[in-house]
Amino acid sequence: MSTLLTYISVNDGKIKRSSLEVLSRCNELAEENGLSSAALVVSDNPSEVTDELKKFGPTIIYTIQNPVFKNHLNTPLLKALSAAVDHVNPRLVAFASTEGSKDILGALAASKSAAAVPDVSEFDLTDNGVKGKRPVMASKIISSVEASGSPVMISVRSGSYDVAEKAGDSKVEAIDFSFSDADLKITLKEIISASSDRVDLSEAEVVIAAGRGVKDEEGRKLISELASVLNAGIGASRALTEAGAYDPSLQIGQTGKVVSPQLYIGVGISGAIQHVAGMANSKVIVAINKDPDAPIFDIADYGIVGDLYKVLPPFIDELKKVKSN
Ligand SMILES: Cc1cc2nc3c(=O)[nH]c(=O)nc-3n(C[C@H](O)[C@H](O)[C@H](O)COP(=O)(O)OP(=O)(O)OC[C@H]3O[C@@H](n4cnc5c(N)ncnc54)[C@H](O)[C@@H]3O)c2cc1C
Structure with missing residues:
Protein backbone atom coordinates (compact mmCIF):
# COMPACT_ATOMS: atom_id res chain seq x y z
CA MET A 1 0.00 0.00 0.00
CA LEU A 184 29.59 18.06 9.12
CA LYS A 185 30.94 20.98 7.10
CA ILE A 186 28.87 23.60 8.90
CA THR A 187 28.64 23.46 12.66
CA LEU A 188 26.31 25.32 14.96
CA LYS A 189 28.14 27.58 17.40
CA GLU A 190 25.33 29.32 19.22
CA ILE A 191 21.58 29.84 19.13
CA ILE A 192 20.56 33.37 20.01
CA SER A 193 16.89 33.37 20.90
CA ALA A 194 15.00 36.59 21.36
CA SER A 195 13.40 35.55 24.62
CA SER A 196 12.79 32.12 26.06
CA ASP A 197 9.60 32.98 27.97
CA ARG A 198 7.84 34.43 24.93
CA VAL A 199 4.97 32.53 23.26
CA ASP A 200 6.16 31.27 19.85
CA LEU A 201 4.29 33.48 17.37
CA SER A 202 4.06 30.97 14.53
CA GLU A 203 2.55 28.34 16.87
CA ALA A 204 0.45 30.67 19.09
CA GLU A 205 -3.28 29.97 19.46
CA VAL A 206 -3.91 33.67 20.11
CA VAL A 207 -1.92 36.57 18.63
CA ILE A 208 -2.17 40.24 19.59
CA ALA A 209 -0.64 42.42 16.88
CA ALA A 210 0.28 46.04 17.56
CA GLY A 211 0.34 48.67 14.82
CA ARG A 212 1.33 52.31 14.48
CA GLY A 213 -1.77 53.31 16.47
CA VAL A 214 0.08 51.96 19.51
CA LYS A 215 2.10 55.10 19.98
CA ASP A 216 3.89 54.90 23.29
CA GLU A 217 4.84 52.99 26.41
CA GLU A 218 1.26 53.22 27.72
CA GLY A 219 -0.02 51.58 24.51
CA ARG A 220 2.60 48.82 24.64
CA LYS A 221 1.65 48.18 28.27
CA LEU A 222 -1.97 47.69 27.24
CA ILE A 223 -0.86 45.27 24.50
CA SER A 224 1.20 43.27 27.03
CA GLU A 225 -1.71 43.18 29.48
CA LEU A 226 -4.12 41.98 26.82
CA ALA A 227 -1.64 39.32 25.69
CA SER A 228 -1.09 38.17 29.24
CA VAL A 229 -4.84 37.78 29.95
CA LEU A 230 -5.27 35.72 26.79
CA ASN A 231 -1.92 33.89 27.05
CA ALA A 232 -1.21 35.24 23.59
CA GLY A 233 1.87 35.82 21.48
CA ILE A 234 2.65 39.46 20.67
CA GLY A 235 3.35 40.51 17.09
CA ALA A 236 3.66 43.87 15.36
CA SER A 237 3.33 45.57 12.01
CA ARG A 238 6.42 46.69 10.16
CA ALA A 239 5.64 50.29 11.12
CA LEU A 240 6.45 49.40 14.73
CA THR A 241 9.35 47.00 14.18
CA GLU A 242 11.04 49.59 11.94
CA ALA A 243 10.48 52.27 14.55
CA GLY A 244 12.25 50.03 17.08
CA ALA A 245 9.17 49.69 19.31
CA TYR A 246 9.14 45.88 18.87
CA ASP A 247 11.83 43.37 18.02
CA PRO A 248 12.10 42.68 14.24
CA SER A 249 11.52 38.97 14.97
CA LEU A 250 7.93 39.90 15.95
CA GLN A 251 7.00 41.40 12.58
CA ILE A 252 3.99 39.73 10.97
CA GLY A 253 3.57 39.87 7.21
CA GLN A 254 5.09 39.39 3.82
CA THR A 255 8.61 40.13 5.07
CA GLY A 256 7.98 38.85 8.58
CA LYS A 257 6.34 35.84 10.20
CA VAL A 258 3.26 34.04 8.95
CA VAL A 259 0.83 33.39 11.80
CA SER A 260 -2.32 31.29 11.81
CA PRO A 261 -3.84 31.49 15.30
CA GLN A 262 -7.38 30.64 16.34
CA LEU A 263 -7.73 34.30 17.31
CA TYR A 264 -5.84 37.34 15.94
CA ILE A 265 -6.49 40.76 17.45
CA GLY A 266 -5.03 43.65 15.43
CA VAL A 267 -4.74 46.85 17.47
CA GLY A 268 -4.11 50.12 15.66
CA ILE A 269 -3.21 48.30 12.44
CA SER A 270 -4.53 49.56 9.09
CA GLY A 271 -4.46 46.18 7.30
CA ALA A 272 -1.95 46.85 4.53
CA ILE A 273 -1.71 43.99 2.03
CA GLN A 274 1.85 43.21 3.16
CA HIS A 275 0.67 42.75 6.75
CA VAL A 276 -2.42 40.77 5.77
CA ALA A 277 -0.17 38.32 3.85
CA GLY A 278 1.10 37.14 7.23
CA MET A 279 -2.17 36.77 9.13
CA ALA A 280 -4.98 36.12 6.65
CA ASN A 281 -5.05 32.41 7.66
CA SER A 282 -6.14 33.32 11.22
CA LYS A 283 -9.42 31.62 12.17
CA VAL A 284 -11.09 34.61 13.86
CA ILE A 285 -9.88 38.15 13.16
CA VAL A 286 -10.69 41.02 15.50
CA ALA A 287 -9.69 44.59 14.63
CA ILE A 288 -9.55 47.63 16.90
CA ASN A 289 -9.07 50.83 14.93
CA LYS A 290 -10.36 54.38 15.23
CA ASP A 291 -10.82 54.71 11.46
CA PRO A 292 -14.06 52.96 10.34
CA ASP A 293 -12.67 52.81 6.78
CA ALA A 294 -9.44 51.04 7.72
CA PRO A 295 -8.96 48.09 5.30
CA ILE A 296 -8.45 45.66 8.20
CA PHE A 297 -12.23 45.81 8.75
CA ASP A 298 -12.73 44.26 5.30
CA ILE A 299 -11.23 40.99 6.53
CA ALA A 300 -12.19 41.21 10.22
CA ASP A 301 -14.83 38.91 11.70
CA TYR A 302 -15.37 41.40 14.53
CA GLY A 303 -14.47 45.06 14.55
CA ILE A 304 -14.33 47.72 17.25
CA VAL A 305 -14.22 51.28 15.93
CA GLY A 306 -12.59 53.42 18.59
CA ASP A 307 -9.48 54.79 20.20
CA LEU A 308 -7.44 51.85 21.47
CA TYR A 309 -6.45 53.81 24.58
CA LYS A 310 -10.13 54.03 25.52
CA VAL A 311 -11.22 50.62 24.18
CA LEU A 312 -8.53 48.38 25.65
CA PRO A 313 -8.79 49.10 29.42
CA PRO A 314 -12.49 48.07 29.77
CA PHE A 315 -11.94 45.25 27.23
CA ILE A 316 -9.09 43.84 29.35
CA ASP A 317 -11.15 44.24 32.55
CA GLU A 318 -14.08 42.34 31.02
CA LEU A 319 -11.78 39.55 29.85
CA LYS A 320 -10.30 39.27 33.33
CA LYS A 321 -13.82 39.00 34.79
CA VAL A 322 -14.83 36.32 32.27
CA LYS A 323 -11.65 34.37 32.97
CA SER A 324 -12.06 34.51 36.73
CA ASN A 325 -15.61 33.08 36.56
C1 LIG B 1 8.05 45.36 0.26
C2 LIG B 1 7.27 45.67 1.49
C3 LIG B 1 7.15 44.70 2.46
C4 LIG B 1 6.43 44.96 3.62
N1 LIG B 1 6.31 43.97 4.56
C5 LIG B 1 5.54 44.19 5.65
C6 LIG B 1 5.33 43.16 6.63
O1 LIG B 1 5.88 42.07 6.55
N2 LIG B 1 4.52 43.45 7.67
C7 LIG B 1 3.89 44.66 7.83
O2 LIG B 1 3.16 44.83 8.81
N3 LIG B 1 4.07 45.64 6.93
C8 LIG B 1 4.89 45.44 5.86
N4 LIG B 1 5.08 46.45 4.97
C9 LIG B 1 4.56 47.80 5.32
C10 LIG B 1 3.10 47.95 5.00
O3 LIG B 1 2.95 48.39 3.66
C11 LIG B 1 2.45 49.02 5.92
O4 LIG B 1 3.17 50.24 5.79
C12 LIG B 1 2.44 48.64 7.39
O5 LIG B 1 1.89 47.36 7.54
C13 LIG B 1 1.59 49.65 8.14
O6 LIG B 1 1.61 49.37 9.50
P1 LIG B 1 0.42 49.85 10.42
O7 LIG B 1 -0.86 49.25 9.98
O8 LIG B 1 0.85 49.61 11.82
O9 LIG B 1 0.46 51.43 10.24
P2 LIG B 1 -0.53 52.39 9.47
O10 LIG B 1 -0.81 51.93 8.11
O11 LIG B 1 0.00 53.78 9.66
O12 LIG B 1 -1.89 52.24 10.28
C14 LIG B 1 -2.06 52.68 11.60
C15 LIG B 1 -3.51 52.48 11.95
O13 LIG B 1 -3.71 52.77 13.30
C16 LIG B 1 -4.96 53.43 13.43
N5 LIG B 1 -4.87 54.23 14.66
C17 LIG B 1 -4.09 55.31 14.92
N6 LIG B 1 -4.27 55.73 16.19
C18 LIG B 1 -5.17 54.89 16.75
C19 LIG B 1 -5.75 54.80 18.04
N7 LIG B 1 -5.44 55.66 19.03
N8 LIG B 1 -6.65 53.84 18.27
C20 LIG B 1 -7.01 52.96 17.29
N9 LIG B 1 -6.48 53.01 16.04
C21 LIG B 1 -5.56 53.94 15.78
C22 LIG B 1 -5.10 54.28 12.19
O14 LIG B 1 -6.45 54.56 11.93
C23 LIG B 1 -4.45 53.37 11.14
O15 LIG B 1 -5.42 52.59 10.48
C24 LIG B 1 5.80 46.23 3.81
C25 LIG B 1 5.92 47.20 2.82
C26 LIG B 1 6.64 46.93 1.68
C27 LIG B 1 6.74 47.99 0.62
Whole structure:
Protein backbone atom coordinates (compact mmCIF):
# COMPACT_ATOMS: atom_id res chain seq x y z
CA MET A 1 0.00 0.00 0.00
CA SER A 2 1.51 3.36 -0.87
CA THR A 3 2.30 5.77 1.90
CA LEU A 4 1.84 9.44 2.63
CA LEU A 5 4.75 10.38 4.89
CA THR A 6 4.53 13.46 7.15
CA TYR A 7 7.73 14.88 8.59
CA ILE A 8 7.11 15.90 12.22
CA SER A 9 8.98 19.02 13.35
CA VAL A 10 10.01 18.86 16.99
CA ASN A 11 11.14 21.90 18.90
CA ASP A 12 12.36 21.75 22.52
CA GLY A 13 10.85 18.29 22.88
CA LYS A 14 7.44 19.42 21.60
CA ILE A 15 5.70 18.58 18.34
CA LYS A 16 4.93 21.66 16.26
CA ARG A 17 1.20 22.14 15.82
CA SER A 18 1.69 22.88 12.12
CA SER A 19 3.12 19.36 11.61
CA LEU A 20 0.03 17.84 13.23
CA GLU A 21 -2.15 19.85 10.86
CA VAL A 22 -0.30 18.31 7.92
CA LEU A 23 -0.49 14.82 9.44
CA SER A 24 -4.25 15.25 9.99
CA ARG A 25 -4.72 16.18 6.33
CA CYS A 26 -2.62 13.20 5.22
CA ASN A 27 -4.69 10.90 7.48
CA GLU A 28 -7.82 12.18 5.76
CA LEU A 29 -6.38 11.68 2.27
CA ALA A 30 -5.07 8.23 3.17
CA GLU A 31 -8.52 7.18 4.38
CA GLU A 32 -10.26 8.54 1.27
CA ASN A 33 -7.80 6.86 -1.10
CA GLY A 34 -7.05 3.57 0.68
CA LEU A 35 -3.45 4.57 1.45
CA SER A 36 -1.27 4.47 4.53
CA SER A 37 -0.45 7.63 6.50
CA ALA A 38 2.90 7.51 8.31
CA ALA A 39 4.88 9.99 10.37
CA LEU A 40 8.62 10.56 10.55
CA VAL A 41 10.45 11.91 13.59
CA VAL A 42 14.12 12.84 13.20
CA SER A 43 15.49 13.76 16.59
CA ASP A 44 18.13 13.15 19.24
CA ASN A 45 15.38 11.59 21.34
CA PRO A 46 12.32 10.56 19.27
CA SER A 47 10.77 8.58 22.13
CA GLU A 48 9.88 11.82 23.94
CA VAL A 49 7.21 12.54 21.31
CA THR A 50 6.05 9.13 20.05
CA ASP A 51 3.33 8.66 22.71
CA GLU A 52 1.91 12.11 21.95
CA LEU A 53 2.08 11.40 18.22
CA LYS A 54 0.12 8.15 18.59
CA LYS A 55 -2.96 10.23 19.48
CA PHE A 56 -3.03 11.41 15.87
CA GLY A 57 -3.15 7.85 14.53
CA PRO A 58 -0.42 7.45 11.90
CA THR A 59 -0.17 3.78 10.85
CA ILE A 60 3.57 3.79 11.47
CA ILE A 61 5.81 6.27 13.28
CA TYR A 62 9.24 6.04 11.70
CA THR A 63 12.07 7.35 13.86
CA ILE A 64 15.64 8.34 13.11
CA GLN A 65 17.72 8.95 16.20
CA ASN A 66 21.13 10.58 16.44
CA PRO A 67 22.67 13.15 18.82
CA VAL A 68 23.42 15.36 15.80
CA PHE A 69 19.68 16.17 15.60
CA LYS A 70 19.67 18.09 18.88
CA ASN A 71 19.59 21.23 16.72
CA HIS A 72 18.53 21.82 13.14
CA LEU A 73 21.45 21.22 10.76
CA ASN A 74 20.75 20.86 7.06
CA THR A 75 23.43 18.30 6.14
CA PRO A 76 22.48 15.50 8.55
CA LEU A 77 18.76 16.24 8.21
CA LEU A 78 18.95 15.90 4.44
CA LYS A 79 20.81 12.63 4.81
CA ALA A 80 18.20 11.35 7.27
CA LEU A 81 15.27 12.37 5.08
CA SER A 82 16.91 10.75 2.09
CA ALA A 83 17.35 7.52 4.10
CA ALA A 84 13.69 7.68 5.16
CA VAL A 85 12.49 8.18 1.58
CA ASP A 86 14.57 5.16 0.47
CA HIS A 87 13.23 3.07 3.35
CA VAL A 88 9.53 3.99 3.12
CA ASN A 89 9.23 4.64 -0.63
CA PRO A 90 6.31 7.07 -0.09
CA ARG A 91 4.26 8.66 -2.86
CA LEU A 92 4.16 11.94 -0.91
CA VAL A 93 6.47 13.52 1.66
CA ALA A 94 4.65 16.35 3.43
CA PHE A 95 6.18 19.04 5.63
CA ALA A 96 4.78 21.99 7.55
CA SER A 97 6.09 25.12 5.88
CA THR A 98 8.67 26.22 8.47
CA GLU A 99 12.01 27.99 8.23
CA GLY A 100 13.63 24.56 8.55
CA SER A 101 11.63 22.89 5.78
CA LYS A 102 12.18 25.89 3.49
CA ASP A 103 15.91 25.25 3.89
CA ILE A 104 15.84 21.65 2.74
CA LEU A 105 12.75 20.98 0.62
CA GLY A 106 14.38 21.89 -2.72
CA ALA A 107 17.62 20.07 -1.96
CA LEU A 108 15.77 16.91 -0.89
CA ALA A 109 13.58 16.99 -4.00
CA ALA A 110 16.60 17.52 -6.26
CA SER A 111 18.52 14.67 -4.62
CA LYS A 112 15.59 12.33 -5.27
CA SER A 113 14.77 13.70 -8.76
CA ALA A 114 11.36 14.53 -7.35
CA ALA A 115 9.07 17.53 -7.71
CA ALA A 116 8.81 20.07 -4.87
CA VAL A 117 5.58 21.96 -4.24
CA PRO A 118 6.31 24.52 -1.53
CA ASP A 119 4.06 26.59 0.70
CA VAL A 120 0.57 25.47 -0.34
CA SER A 121 -2.57 26.41 1.57
CA GLU A 122 -4.48 23.32 0.41
CA PHE A 123 -3.61 20.12 -1.42
CA ASP A 124 -5.13 16.97 -2.79
CA LEU A 125 -3.91 13.84 -4.49
CA THR A 126 -4.22 13.28 -8.23
CA ASP A 127 -3.93 9.96 -10.09
CA ASN A 128 -0.17 10.35 -10.39
CA GLY A 129 0.86 13.15 -8.03
CA VAL A 130 -0.44 16.14 -6.14
CA LYS A 131 -2.32 19.34 -6.84
CA GLY A 132 -2.65 22.36 -4.60
CA LYS A 133 -3.31 26.06 -4.13
CA ARG A 134 -0.45 28.41 -3.34
CA PRO A 135 -0.89 32.04 -2.26
CA VAL A 136 1.66 34.23 -4.08
CA MET A 137 2.44 37.97 -4.35
CA ALA A 138 1.56 38.72 -0.74
CA SER A 139 -1.51 36.44 -1.08
CA LYS A 140 -3.02 38.71 -3.75
CA ILE A 141 -3.08 35.78 -6.17
CA ILE A 142 -3.81 32.13 -5.49
CA SER A 143 -1.95 29.98 -8.02
CA SER A 144 -2.94 26.43 -8.85
CA VAL A 145 0.01 24.06 -8.79
CA GLU A 146 0.27 20.44 -9.85
CA ALA A 147 3.17 17.99 -9.79
CA SER A 148 3.39 14.42 -10.96
CA GLY A 149 5.72 11.56 -10.06
CA SER A 150 6.51 9.67 -6.94
CA PRO A 151 7.42 10.90 -4.46
CA VAL A 152 6.33 14.53 -4.51
CA MET A 153 7.67 16.78 -1.72
CA ILE A 154 5.18 19.30 -0.44
CA SER A 155 5.16 21.94 2.30
CA VAL A 156 1.94 23.30 3.78
CA ARG A 157 1.32 26.71 5.37
CA SER A 158 0.44 26.60 9.02
CA GLY A 159 -3.25 27.07 9.78
CA SER A 160 -4.36 25.48 6.51
CA TYR A 161 -5.93 22.43 8.18
CA ASP A 162 -7.36 21.61 11.60
CA VAL A 163 -5.59 19.19 13.88
CA ALA A 164 -7.70 16.05 14.36
CA GLU A 165 -6.93 13.30 16.81
CA LYS A 166 -7.47 9.80 15.45
CA ALA A 167 -7.75 6.50 17.25
CA GLY A 168 -5.31 3.93 16.00
CA ASP A 169 -2.62 1.53 16.97
CA SER A 170 0.52 3.19 15.62
CA LYS A 171 3.57 1.00 15.27
CA VAL A 172 6.98 2.59 15.93
CA GLU A 173 9.80 1.59 13.60
CA ALA A 174 13.39 2.85 13.81
CA ILE A 175 15.25 3.45 10.57
CA ASP A 176 18.99 2.68 10.56
CA PHE A 177 21.05 5.82 10.29
CA SER A 178 24.63 6.74 10.89
CA PHE A 179 26.36 10.05 10.61
CA SER A 180 29.98 10.96 11.05
CA ASP A 181 30.85 14.36 12.49
CA ALA A 182 33.57 14.49 9.81
CA ASP A 183 30.74 14.99 7.27
CA LEU A 184 29.59 18.06 9.12
CA LYS A 185 30.94 20.98 7.10
CA ILE A 186 28.87 23.60 8.90
CA THR A 187 28.64 23.46 12.66
CA LEU A 188 26.31 25.32 14.96
CA LYS A 189 28.14 27.58 17.40
CA GLU A 190 25.33 29.32 19.22
CA ILE A 191 21.58 29.84 19.13
CA ILE A 192 20.56 33.37 20.01
CA SER A 193 16.89 33.37 20.90
CA ALA A 194 15.00 36.59 21.36
CA SER A 195 13.40 35.55 24.62
CA SER A 196 12.79 32.12 26.06
CA ASP A 197 9.60 32.98 27.97
CA ARG A 198 7.84 34.43 24.93
CA VAL A 199 4.97 32.53 23.26
CA ASP A 200 6.16 31.27 19.85
CA LEU A 201 4.29 33.48 17.37
CA SER A 202 4.06 30.97 14.53
CA GLU A 203 2.55 28.34 16.87
CA ALA A 204 0.45 30.67 19.09
CA GLU A 205 -3.28 29.97 19.46
CA VAL A 206 -3.91 33.67 20.11
CA VAL A 207 -1.92 36.57 18.63
CA ILE A 208 -2.17 40.24 19.59
CA ALA A 209 -0.64 42.42 16.88
CA ALA A 210 0.28 46.04 17.56
CA GLY A 211 0.34 48.67 14.82
CA ARG A 212 1.33 52.31 14.48
CA GLY A 213 -1.77 53.31 16.47
CA VAL A 214 0.08 51.96 19.51
CA LYS A 215 2.10 55.10 19.98
CA ASP A 216 3.89 54.90 23.29
CA GLU A 217 4.84 52.99 26.41
CA GLU A 218 1.26 53.22 27.72
CA GLY A 219 -0.02 51.58 24.51
CA ARG A 220 2.60 48.82 24.64
CA LYS A 221 1.65 48.18 28.27
CA LEU A 222 -1.97 47.69 27.24
CA ILE A 223 -0.86 45.27 24.50
CA SER A 224 1.20 43.27 27.03
CA GLU A 225 -1.71 43.18 29.48
CA LEU A 226 -4.12 41.98 26.82
CA ALA A 227 -1.64 39.32 25.69
CA SER A 228 -1.09 38.17 29.24
CA VAL A 229 -4.84 37.78 29.95
CA LEU A 230 -5.27 35.72 26.79
CA ASN A 231 -1.92 33.89 27.05
CA ALA A 232 -1.21 35.24 23.59
CA GLY A 233 1.87 35.82 21.48
CA ILE A 234 2.65 39.46 20.67
CA GLY A 235 3.35 40.51 17.09
CA ALA A 236 3.66 43.87 15.36
CA SER A 237 3.33 45.57 12.01
CA ARG A 238 6.42 46.69 10.16
CA ALA A 239 5.64 50.29 11.12
CA LEU A 240 6.45 49.40 14.73
CA THR A 241 9.35 47.00 14.18
CA GLU A 242 11.04 49.59 11.94
CA ALA A 243 10.48 52.27 14.55
CA GLY A 244 12.25 50.03 17.08
CA ALA A 245 9.17 49.69 19.31
CA TYR A 246 9.14 45.88 18.87
CA ASP A 247 11.83 43.37 18.02
CA PRO A 248 12.10 42.68 14.24
CA SER A 249 11.52 38.97 14.97
CA LEU A 250 7.93 39.90 15.95
CA GLN A 251 7.00 41.40 12.58
CA ILE A 252 3.99 39.73 10.97
CA GLY A 253 3.57 39.87 7.21
CA GLN A 254 5.09 39.39 3.82
CA THR A 255 8.61 40.13 5.07
CA GLY A 256 7.98 38.85 8.58
CA LYS A 257 6.34 35.84 10.20
CA VAL A 258 3.26 34.04 8.95
CA VAL A 259 0.83 33.39 11.80
CA SER A 260 -2.32 31.29 11.81
CA PRO A 261 -3.84 31.49 15.30
CA GLN A 262 -7.38 30.64 16.34
CA LEU A 263 -7.73 34.30 17.31
CA TYR A 264 -5.84 37.34 15.94
CA ILE A 265 -6.49 40.76 17.45
CA GLY A 266 -5.03 43.65 15.43
CA VAL A 267 -4.74 46.85 17.47
CA GLY A 268 -4.11 50.12 15.66
CA ILE A 269 -3.21 48.30 12.44
CA SER A 270 -4.53 49.56 9.09
CA GLY A 271 -4.46 46.18 7.30
CA ALA A 272 -1.95 46.85 4.53
CA ILE A 273 -1.71 43.99 2.03
CA GLN A 274 1.85 43.21 3.16
CA HIS A 275 0.67 42.75 6.75
CA VAL A 276 -2.42 40.77 5.77
CA ALA A 277 -0.17 38.32 3.85
CA GLY A 278 1.10 37.14 7.23
CA MET A 279 -2.17 36.77 9.13
CA ALA A 280 -4.98 36.12 6.65
CA ASN A 281 -5.05 32.41 7.66
CA SER A 282 -6.14 33.32 11.22
CA LYS A 283 -9.42 31.62 12.17
CA VAL A 284 -11.09 34.61 13.86
CA ILE A 285 -9.88 38.15 13.16
CA VAL A 286 -10.69 41.02 15.50
CA ALA A 287 -9.69 44.59 14.63
CA ILE A 288 -9.55 47.63 16.90
CA ASN A 289 -9.07 50.83 14.93
CA LYS A 290 -10.36 54.38 15.23
CA ASP A 291 -10.82 54.71 11.46
CA PRO A 292 -14.06 52.96 10.34
CA ASP A 293 -12.67 52.81 6.78
CA ALA A 294 -9.44 51.04 7.72
CA PRO A 295 -8.96 48.09 5.30
CA ILE A 296 -8.45 45.66 8.20
CA PHE A 297 -12.23 45.81 8.75
CA ASP A 298 -12.73 44.26 5.30
CA ILE A 299 -11.23 40.99 6.53
CA ALA A 300 -12.19 41.21 10.22
CA ASP A 301 -14.83 38.91 11.70
CA TYR A 302 -15.37 41.40 14.53
CA GLY A 303 -14.47 45.06 14.55
CA ILE A 304 -14.33 47.72 17.25
CA VAL A 305 -14.22 51.28 15.93
CA GLY A 306 -12.59 53.42 18.59
CA ASP A 307 -9.48 54.79 20.20
CA LEU A 308 -7.44 51.85 21.47
CA TYR A 309 -6.45 53.81 24.58
CA LYS A 310 -10.13 54.03 25.52
CA VAL A 311 -11.22 50.62 24.18
CA LEU A 312 -8.53 48.38 25.65
CA PRO A 313 -8.79 49.10 29.42
CA PRO A 314 -12.49 48.07 29.77
CA PHE A 315 -11.94 45.25 27.23
CA ILE A 316 -9.09 43.84 29.35
CA ASP A 317 -11.15 44.24 32.55
CA GLU A 318 -14.08 42.34 31.02
CA LEU A 319 -11.78 39.55 29.85
CA LYS A 320 -10.30 39.27 33.33
CA LYS A 321 -13.82 39.00 34.79
CA VAL A 322 -14.83 36.32 32.27
CA LYS A 323 -11.65 34.37 32.97
CA SER A 324 -12.06 34.51 36.73
CA ASN A 325 -15.61 33.08 36.56
C1 LIG B 1 8.05 45.36 0.26
C2 LIG B 1 7.27 45.67 1.49
C3 LIG B 1 7.15 44.70 2.46
C4 LIG B 1 6.43 44.96 3.62
N1 LIG B 1 6.31 43.97 4.56
C5 LIG B 1 5.54 44.19 5.65
C6 LIG B 1 5.33 43.16 6.63
O1 LIG B 1 5.88 42.07 6.55
N2 LIG B 1 4.52 43.45 7.67
C7 LIG B 1 3.89 44.66 7.83
O2 LIG B 1 3.16 44.83 8.81
N3 LIG B 1 4.07 45.64 6.93
C8 LIG B 1 4.89 45.44 5.86
N4 LIG B 1 5.08 46.45 4.97
C9 LIG B 1 4.56 47.80 5.32
C10 LIG B 1 3.10 47.95 5.00
O3 LIG B 1 2.95 48.39 3.66
C11 LIG B 1 2.45 49.02 5.92
O4 LIG B 1 3.17 50.24 5.79
C12 LIG B 1 2.44 48.64 7.39
O5 LIG B 1 1.89 47.36 7.54
C13 LIG B 1 1.59 49.65 8.14
O6 LIG B 1 1.61 49.37 9.50
P1 LIG B 1 0.42 49.85 10.42
O7 LIG B 1 -0.86 49.25 9.98
O8 LIG B 1 0.85 49.61 11.82
O9 LIG B 1 0.46 51.43 10.24
P2 LIG B 1 -0.53 52.39 9.47
O10 LIG B 1 -0.81 51.93 8.11
O11 LIG B 1 0.00 53.78 9.66
O12 LIG B 1 -1.89 52.24 10.28
C14 LIG B 1 -2.06 52.68 11.60
C15 LIG B 1 -3.51 52.48 11.95
O13 LIG B 1 -3.71 52.77 13.30
C16 LIG B 1 -4.96 53.43 13.43
N5 LIG B 1 -4.87 54.23 14.66
C17 LIG B 1 -4.09 55.31 14.92
N6 LIG B 1 -4.27 55.73 16.19
C18 LIG B 1 -5.17 54.89 16.75
C19 LIG B 1 -5.75 54.80 18.04
N7 LIG B 1 -5.44 55.66 19.03
N8 LIG B 1 -6.65 53.84 18.27
C20 LIG B 1 -7.01 52.96 17.29
N9 LIG B 1 -6.48 53.01 16.04
C21 LIG B 1 -5.56 53.94 15.78
C22 LIG B 1 -5.10 54.28 12.19
O14 LIG B 1 -6.45 54.56 11.93
C23 LIG B 1 -4.45 53.37 11.14
O15 LIG B 1 -5.42 52.59 10.48
C24 LIG B 1 5.80 46.23 3.81
C25 LIG B 1 5.92 47.20 2.82
C26 LIG B 1 6.64 46.93 1.68
C27 LIG B 1 6.74 47.99 0.62
